[in-house]
Amino acid sequence: xxPQQTIRLAVIDQDSGFVTxxxxxxxxAGWQQRxxxxxxxxxxxxxxxxxxxxxxxxxxxxEAWSYLERVCGMLPDLGVVVCxxxxxxxxxxxxLRLGVDDWIGKPxxxxxxxxxxxAVSRRRRRSRAGIETGPLVAxxxxxxADQFQAFVGDGSLDLTRREFELLQLLxxxxxxxxxxxxxxxxVWGYAMAHGDRSVDVFIRKLRQKLEKRSPGWGYIHTHFxxxxxxxxxxxxxxxPATPAKxxxxxxxxxxxxxxxxxxxxxxxxx
Amino acid sequence: xxPQQTIRLAVIDQDSGFVTxxxxxxxxAGWQQRxxxxxxxxxxxxxxxxxxxxxxxxxxxxEAWSYLERVCGMLPDLGVVVCxxxxxxxxxxxxLRLGVDDWIGKPxxxxxxxxxxxAVSRRRRRSRAGIETGPLVAxxxxxxADQFQAFVGDGSLDLTRREFELLQLLxxxxxxxxxxxxxxxxVWGYAMAHGDRSVDVFIRKLRQKLEKRSPGWGYIHTHFxxxxxxxxxxxxxxxPATPAKxxxxxxxxxxxxxxxxxxxxxxxxx
DNA sequence: TCAGCTGTGAAAATCCTGTGAACGCAGGGG
DNA sequence: CCCCTGCGTTCACAGGATTTTCACAGCTGA
Numbered sequence: 001x002x003p004q005q006t007i008r009l010a011v012i013d014q015d016s017g018f019v020t021x022x023x024x025x026x027x028x029a030g031w032q033q034r035x036x037x038x039x040x041x042x043x044x045x046x047x048x049x050x051x052x053x054x055x056x057x058x059x060x061x062x063e064a065w066s067y068l069e070r071v072c073g074m075l076p077d078l079g080v081v082v083c084x085x086x087x088x089x090x091x092x093x094x095x096l097r098l099g100v101d102d103w104i105g106k107p108x109x110x111x112x113x114x115x116x117x118x119a120v121s122r123r124r125r126r127s128r129a130g131i132e133t134g135p136l137v138a139x140x141x142x143x144x145a146d147q148f149q150a151f152v153g154d155g156s157l158d159l160t161r162r163e164f165e166l167l168q169l170l171x172x173x174x175x176x177x178x179x180x181x182x183x184x185x186x187v188w189g190y191a192m193a194h195g196d197r198s199v200d201v202f203i204r205k206l207r208q209k210l211e212k213r214s215p216g217w218g219y220i221h222t223h224f225x226x227x228x229x230x231x232x233x234x235x236x237x238x239x240p241a242t243p244a245k246x247x248x249x250x251x252x253x254x255x256x257x258x259x260x261x262x263x264x265x266x267x268x269x270x
Numbered sequence: 271x272x273p274q275q276t277i278r279l280a281v282i283d284q285d286s287g288f289v290t291x292x293x294x295x296x297x298x299a300g301w302q303q304r305x306x307x308x309x310x311x312x313x314x315x316x317x318x319x320x321x322x323x324x325x326x327x328x329x330x331x332x333e334a335w336s337y338l339e340r341v342c343g344m345l346p347d348l349g350v351v352v353c354x355x356x357x358x359x360x361x362x363x364x365x366l367r368l369g370v371d372d373w374i375g376k377p378x379x380x381x382x383x384x385x386x387x388x389a390v391s392r393r394r395r396r397s398r399a400g401i402e403t404g405p406l407v408a409x410x411x412x413x414x415a416d417q418f419q420a421f422v423g424d425g426s427l428d429l430t431r432r433e434f435e436l437l438q439l440l441x442x443x444x445x446x447x448x449x450x451x452x453x454x455x456x457v458w459g460y461a462m463a464h465g466d467r468s469v470d471v472f473i474r475k476l477r478q479k480l481e482k483r484s485p486g487w488g489y490i491h492t493h494f495x496x497x498x499x500x501x502x503x504x505x506x507x508x509x510p511a512t513p514a515k516x517x518x519x520x521x522x523x524x525x526x527x528x529x530x531x532x533x534x535x536x537x538x539x540x
Numbered sequence: 541t542c543a544g545c546t547g548t549g550a551a552a553a554t555c556c557t558g559t560g561a562a563c564g565c566a567g568g569g570g
Numbered sequence: 571c572c573c574c575t576g577c578g579t580t581c582a583c584a585g586g587a588t589t590t591t592c593a594c595a596g597c598t599g600a
Binding site: 089092093096097099100101102109111112115116118119122123146147148149160161162 | 349359362363366367369370371372379381382385386388389390392445446447493494495496497499
């Protein structure tokens with residue numbers, strides 16, 4: 001049901017006409033997109049958790065090659081597409097050898113740009129899928145996306161598809177509070193009907209299974225009136241046998257001082 | 271691992287001038303290259319263990335799209351680059367969406383063609399490499415790709431073509447859950463029609479044959495709502511001859527290897 | 541304390557997979 | 571040329587597994 005992963009794209013371009021047209025299409029396609037008018041440090045790109053980047057060469061100026069080299073070096077899993085008005089074979093070859101995935105000449109058709117970006121991120125994903133996709137680890141939990149399975153210390157957790165996708169989503173956004181609407185949208189793939197409690201029910205199932213296999217850890221925290229947050233935290237430690245009673249009463253952990261930002265549904269692509 | 275893997279390229283093109291020039295360069299670069307003047311069945315491409323393919327669209331004629339779909343479907347780890355004399359945006363988009371990795375217009379510079387092929391195959395290092403060396407062994411099963419046959423301890427399993435390809439695909443991805451769509455795409459070569467149950471039927475046939483020749487082993491596991499996973503695991507400790515419902519009834523195996531979500535192939539008491 | 545949320549347990553509704561069997565097709569033999 | 575056989579595909583059904591829905595109880599925060 002989820003073969004097509006949403007594309008998280010950043011566009012670095014000053015050609016507002018082009019960007020506007022492209023944005024309209026990407027939005028319609030449900031991509032998450034961020035537009036920038038100048039180059040930003042590669043580490044900020046890392047933080048954006050992108051899977052594709054479209055850069056107009058002219059924005060980069062003299063730094064172009066070194067910038068591309070750094071970006072490709074630091075984000076080996078990012079699909080990088082460069083576009084440029086005029087270019088020579090030598091430039092294109094140089095960029096491609098540097099690690100850039102595709103080069104498109106301008107003017108170009110937005111549809112083709114999108115198709116190429118899709119191709120590039122498809123390839124990245126595939127190449128990572130089988131080999132050494134570092135499993136997501138949290139607390140005693142380990143999630144392997146390629147196996148559709150989650151593991152706790154002594155074996156695999158027995159999760160259904162929805163449970164797994166929900167857990168994966170939460171764990172992927174570790175530390176962030178996700179609103180129900182956003183969760184529903186991303187796991188179920190469409191908007192949540194008014195009064196739907198499915199998310200709550202699945203949260204409960206996850207909590208039960210997690211508590212059973214990995215007692216003494218609080219994994220999923222409720223934010224009243226908002227949603228849920230995943231954050232593995234060993235609980236007090238006196239009563240591991242206590243049922244799914246949450247540590248919601250206890251005030252916030254000292255660790256998560258940084259991001260208590262809520263992810264709103266409006267940020268979520270279809 | 272070697273960062274720079276030799277590229278094994280096949281070129282399908284009738285433009286001898288272009289091919290000659292390109293060959294000179296690829297040879298100088300140490301690539302292994304095979305030149306063909308007409309399309310060959312995707313399974314023969316599989317046998318060639320390529321990591322990149324360059325096709326001139328005009329060679330394909332009317333079959334172009336279905337051929338590309340089959341090739342991209344059956345060889346998801348292959349970098350496919352299409353080149354063509356004249357083309358429209360719609361054609362390029364269609365090809366890219368079909369799974370083609372790059373599209374180059376002719377005339378083009380050989381150096382750029384090579385750079386693009388490199389870019390496309392850059393991330394295609396798969397663990398398949400190790401498998402080529404010897405037969406794939408799993409449980410009591412041994413699969414020899416070169417002979418198109420599978421063996422259990424005392425003799426060969428006779429599998430039909432589809433059965434063999436399915437088994438090979440699964441075993442190749444031992445431990446990973448493969449979704450039905452992905453399986454179908456890779457074995458049949460094109461997208462699965464909605465409601466098609468062929469995969470399930472072949473899984474059953476495989477399970478029957480495996481259980482008959484190698485009882486007491488669970489080879490193919492079902493992940494409900496997702497797909498199948500190949501992983502040889504001896505069932506129950508003591509009585510391989512009676513895989514009744516006991517296995518399912520047992521709550522949790524402390525060993526952790528077993529997973530009650532997984533439906534083991536069980537033979538029905540007639 | 542109150543209205544609004546969330547946790548829970550269980551029933552009801554859906555969806556998914558295993559299975560047996562029929563169908564159509566292609567190749568080989570008679 | 572026709573029949574037989576092996577293979578791949580399709581169908582319909584049954585039994586389960588999973589998801590959704592509901593009603594109610596327990597909490598939360600103002």
